[in-house]
Amino acid sequence: MSETAVARTSTCPLCEAMCGIELRVEGGEVTRIRANRDDVWSKGHICPKGTVLGKLHDDPDRLRSPMIREGADWRAVS
Numbered sequence: 001m002s003e004t005a006v007a008r009t010s011t012c013p014l015c016e017a018m019c020g021i022e023l024r025v026e027g028g029e030v031t032r033i034r035a036n037r038d039d040v041w042s043k044g045h046i047c048p049k050g051t052v053l054g055k056l057h058d059d060p061d062r063l064r065s066p067m068i069r070e071g072a073d074w075r076a077v078s
Ligand code: SF4
Pocket: 012, 013, 014, 015, 016, 017, 018, 019, 046, 047, 048, 049, 050, 051
């Protein structure tokens, strides 16, 4: 792991299983996700969707704020 990399633990938000995950973040980008063996519920197991959370996070089409529709257009709001 590089000096700028940060390791974090969290849970996958994609479904009710809430599997425990370990993330590596480098330069503000998620560079690795793997199962957290110490998680009391999932005990080191995740499904393929959990491993690609970083790609969802960095997807340029991901909404980053609530949107209000104004006619045919959309406007980002806080
Ligand atoms: S890793 Fe898969 S099974 Fe676990 S919470 Fe995420 S989507 Fe659900």
